[in-house]
Amino acid sequence: xxxxMTTTLPYYIKAxxxxxxxxxxxxxxxxxxxLLSVLQLAAQGNIHRGQVFITPELIALFRSNWNRxxxxxxxxxxxxxxxxxxxxxxxxxxxxxxAIDLEGMAQFTKSLIRLDAAIEYAQLNDDLxxxxxxxxxNLALQHALLHRYFPEAPLAVSPAPYGQMELFTDITNKILHxxxxxxxxxxxxxxxxxxxxxxxxxGSLFKREVxxxxxxxxxxxxxxxxxxxxxQMVDACHIMPFAESHDDTISNGIALSPSLHRAFDRGLISxxxxxxxxVSDAFHEVAGDHGIRRFAGRELLLPNDKTYWPGQGNLEWxxxxxxx
Numbered sequence: 061x062x063x064x065m066t067t068t069l070p071y072y073i074k075a076x077x078x079x080x081x082x083x084x085x086x087x088x089x090x091x092x093x094x095l096l097s098v099l100q101l102a103a104q105g106n107i108h109r110g111q112v113f114i115t116p117e118l119i120a121l122f123r124s125n126w127n128r129x130x131x132x133x134x135x136x137x138x139x140x141x142x143x144x145x146x147x148x149x150x151x152x153x154x155x156x157x158x159a160i161d162l163e164g165m166a167q168f169t170k171s172l173i174r175l176d177a178a179i180e181y182a183q184l185n186d187d188l189x190x191x192x193x194x195x196x197x198n199l200a201l202q203h204a205l206l207h208r209y210f211p212e213a214p215l216a217v218s219p220a221p222y223g224q225m226e227l228f229t230d231i232t233n234k235i236l237h238x239x240x241x242x243x244x245x246x247x248x249x250x251x252x253x254x255x256x257x258x259x260x261x262x263g264s265l266f267k268r269e270v271x272x273x274x275x276x277x278x279x280x281x282x283x284x285x286x287x288x289x290x291x292q293m294v295d296a297c298h299i300m301p302f303a304e305s306h307d308d309t310i311s312n313g314i315a316l317s318p319s320l321h322r323a324f325d326r327g328l329i330s331x332x333x334x335x336x337x338x339v340s341d342a343f344h345e346v347a348g349d350h351g352i353r354r355f356a357g358r359e360l361l362l363p364n365d366k367t368y369w370p371g372q373g374n375l376e377w378x379x380x381x382x383x384x
């Protein structure tokens with residue numbers, strides 16, 4: 061273990077085992093579960109520069125750790141500890157540009173969607189992040205959390221660096237392979253149950269999977285820029301808006317650059333049944349290299365696997381909506 065950790069590790073073991081928690085039902089488990097999940101993400105190399113983003117991986121780890129370890133009747137809301145961890149001294153919330161003052165954000169703590177809209181990421185202390193990146197230090201912190209907060213946990217729940225990602229894999233498979241009707245039925249049940257965090261997780265995975273199956277390339281312009289996991293230059297565009305369809309399956313998605321995504325959502329462009337770009341007559345465009353009309357008639361760049369292509373019913377709906 062690195063020398064500096066021999067002094068800071070005991071400090072953080074003490075901090076992790078003395079977390080400020082609501083005292084209901086024997087102590088709220090939210091902060092320990094979130095820290096355990098963050099440690100597992102760090103062990104996988106999925107945290108960079110000590111910045112903890114609200115990612116599908118983190119949500120899935122939080123859910124799976126909760127299901128394996130928590131026996132009390134608390135609600136498994138990740139937004140709560142993500143916000144309130146700021147009181148522990150090693151976790152600083154960085155708001156998005158234009159977001160409201162953090163002091164007035166307590167109202168967001170039960171809504172991961174609203175929290176994610178206001179928070180860019182949580183910044184870990186540098187010395188804590190260094191410990192998390194060291195496998196020995198990481199496991200020591202995981203052991204401390206399990207021993208302190210979940211002493212009754214079965215031995216099978218070892219503090220392994222790789223958390224159980226069944227939920228993550230299961231939802232990804234549903235987005236890629238489930239029929240829209242089955243998916244919509246399940247999504248409607250989640251919305252009725254107000255399970256906002258799984259709705260958010262599914263939406264986040266849709267935003268990731270659509271660009272992935274298109275090889276991170278805009279289906280119209282061919283623009284392809286591959287950046288880090290938390291930066292995407294190509295959007296996952298719903299063909300039928302989610303608010304109307306509740307459909308995050310791959311056949312309701314297409315990968316587009318942000319400007320073409322906006323044009324598609326507003327009906328300036330659409331797609332024919334033989335996958336060619338249609339351009340509306342209802343707008344004026346100044347001639348130039350960055351216009352939309354130059355794409356008229358262009359054939360889409362589609363995934364190799366035809367099962368991932370846009371559904372013909374969805375494309376027909378879009379043409380009908382905008383009068384093509």
